[in-house]
Amino acid sequence: MTPVDAGGPALREFVENLKAVPRRLKETAFRTGPPVTDRTRSTFVFGNVFLHLHSVRTHRWSLRWTTTMGLGIMTFAAFLIALVTGVMLMFYYKPFPDVAYQSMKDIHFVVPTGRLIRNIHRWSANVMVIGVILHMARAFYTAAYRRPREYNWLIGIGLLVTTLGLSFTGYLLPWDQLAYWAITIGANIAQSPREVTDALNITDYFDPGGFQKLLLLGSDQVGAEALIRFYMLHVMILPLVLAALMAVHFWRIRKDGGLVRPPDADERLTKKRAEETYPVFTEAPAKTYHLAAIVRGRTPNVGRGPENTVPSMPHLFYAELGVLMFTLLICVALSLVSDAPLKELANPNVPENPAKAPWYFLGLQEMVSFSAFMGGIAIPAIVLLGLALIPYLDRETKGTGEWFGGPGGWPLVRLSLLFGLAVPVLLEAFAIRFGWLREWFPDIPQLIVTFINPATVLTAIYALYSIWCIRRYESARAGALGLFTCFLCGFLVLTIIGTYFRGPNWEFFWSPADWPQH
């Protein structure tokens, strides 16, 4: 009979170790201790796989609300929310025609909190689309795309396209009438190069439109193959692409010297709030900037003092978490007030009239109603190409980091807003009131309508306006300001017309109440 306390030293050590487990667990998980000094705050950031995409210190300019309005983080937050709720939905969703609809009915009407989760998923997706557009506008108007951030602007365009793709592929999954016909419209837009190949009589030999549609649907109409394709794209391929692009996007922010700020940001901050300058480096640096020295280009802390920066932990993280929670708040609040739609089971024999694409494509659909090829393929391609070229055509430096910075400035943007809104409204009004070439000359070749229609005329007017801006202000930035503002306005006007003023057979109606009853 040996009492416990009579155990040997090994047993005593074992008991000691057992007692120390919680403390050691904490130490080993957070190796650098609590983030209370600047040094431990730094190590907290770069010692963490998720946080180390951030730089350890953040410029105070970046933390001003007016700098970014948190739009990028809001988009990212919406993605995270959609990711979590999406995974939850996957537990119940079954990607096969008809069965898919049944499972959506179950999620909506039976699964506890299923309806709320689905609503949050849908709203976060919409917030993400809106967020990515607004974020792009912010980056554009503060000239954040300029050297050295050109490439990150391109990544951003990739993110825009991927986000729209994610939202679009998710649209089919409920397999109701709304989804079915929206995707049918989308697939027909993909097929629209046929408009040109048909007009040239070469569709039999060269049919990129048909190929695109086949690639998208795996069949000549929306069916089981299309559903599984969209499902795979939605839950697997596009999220992975998006995650990869986001990683690059965030990484490049750090590598390109943090968020954009005007060259005189330090003076402006200090002038305003000298007394608030945060104490810098409360202890001597333990590391030298060896690594920083081999990094090329103007990284923030090479050759300059770190004044006006604050530790990212906690200053930046409060801001980011704040935006994350704010986004969540918006999504949850919207989800409690407004249910995601679920119409009757998809029926290939009963077309919806009007069949409308998701709202962010209704501007496209409006242009498609004039010419499928120009509206669905050519103009979007021109727009994307134009967006991608902006940083390479605007090599100026004046106004970087300022809202509406550069030659022209806010007055030019204001003028462009007026111009950009007025032109599509007038053009649409004209086309709705008086018709277009096809109504005047019924026998006109399709190619002429393809190349001369309200959508192409609008694009041409915008382009001419942009050239006028360049000449008027002797600046490529001014042209970009004019064109981008016009693009946003055109997107807005066409989307609103497509959403609210188009009824059966895509005819104009002042309100859905005027639609012919049937």
Place this chain on the structure above:
Amino acid sequence: MKKNKYLLLLSSAGTLLLLGAAAVDENFLKEWRRIQSQGQSDEGAIPVQLRQVVNEGLGVSDRCVSCHVAMGPGEQSVRGGEVLAPHKPVVHDPAEYGCTVCHGGQGLATEKDDAHGRVHFWPEPMLQESFSYAGCGTCHIALGVPEKTQLQRATLAFERLDCLACHRVDGRGGTVRPDGGGMEGPDLSGASLSGYDRDWYAKHLIKSRTEPAGPWTKTFQPVSEPDLKLLGAYLETRVAAPDLVQAKSVFLSTGCLGCHQVSGVGGDDGPDLSIAGFKDPGQVSFEHVPGSRVMENWLAEHFRAPASVVIGSQMPPAPLAEREIRQLTLFTQSLRRKELRDAFVPRDRVKATKFGEREFASDGATVYGAFCAGCHGMDGLGRRAPGLAAFPSVANPDFLALVSDAFLTESVTRGRPGRRMPGWLREGGLTKDEIDAVVSHLRTIGGTRQEPDPRPARWVTASPDAGERIFESVCSGCHGGQGQGAEGPSLANPVLLETATDTYLTETIGRGRRGTAMPGFHSPSPVYPALTQDDIASVVAHLRSLGGKK
């Protein structure tokens, strides 16, 4: 920094608040909680919890009993209001069979609108209360149902012979008398289901002689042979679902099966109706249907005016009273047979699916009503519907006087290839006996026997050339240039030409058919000249050559 902290704090608090509110709503503010909190059992208040009936064999998990508590297992004693009340007495205890098996709807849902399917675009809403008997069709098949006149006669016989004095059927009869007597006989509502003593009449007779007093001596009277038959037919249809049986008898006298199949029997000109009761209201057009978007409305309007509800429908509108339209709707809704595990397949369904027992009675009137009346009319006089070719009058006395039973049998058996009349033996799924019954029923409603015909089947020897000219000028207007049929029937039909005798053809041309568009050519009409016997013979010869040209 401070602003960001406040943003984080307020957003988090707001989100938490909203999620908390959603959680409270999801967990505590549900209607079924409020309903259950009013429930009282013998031991006091009942525990408030989610309740359900699970029957794996039927694939049922119904949470309906979360509100309708007293219908749940072991909860019969629960009181507390209309919603909680127990089910009215039925053969199938909902506590065991669940609710959705009979009533439809969404068993897993826990909110009223969701569960009853009264939400937009619900594919399988609950059956409306007045159509509840349609739910029986999920498992059961009422067998041997006669058409409506037969059923009515049988029902009247039961009432006329005062069986209701002692027996209770579907909640009627078997009154309790003040002297303490009454309800002497058993309830016969489900006589056919539970089975009944086939020797009941003999036993009744004996009892009426031996019993000293009471209703046996006063009420019971010997029954005549035809009445006994009617009573038997009546008892056969007692399956505890009177509305459904009556609805089915209307269905069987409207001739729907002439074009529609139900479980493999019927024509194939229209859609198969075997599971028509599961039709998704989201998959049909309500454009021309007044009232709410429920299948009951759609079906009723569709029976009233088929072609205006389903564009391009070839279905002739049936001459139906509103009550019968309601009954047809009920029956169509009852066509909702589900796959069942063997243990749950009821006897009637085994009889129908495994032993080939018929859903309809085998008498000629019923078979005719079920398969022929849709086109030829219940009276056999043919029908006309706008936009459709006229349906021939098959009970026409001029027709029946000239054709043999063999001709009729052959016509029904093989149909008219290329026309809407299918061959009923192979395609339609009727038996030889049933076809014979139809033929004798035709003789009954037509009231005409075949005139004796001493001539052989083929005796015309005239040349077809003269006939062709006459045919073109006189006959082709109605029968088509090649005899392919237009407003009038097709004459180049192989089955017709094979089975029709020369006497039949010459006499039909000569006498015409009274009551139809076919004039007799023995005498001139305002439109056509009279034809001589030779002319007619040459026309027949031409007809014979049409068959060879096909």
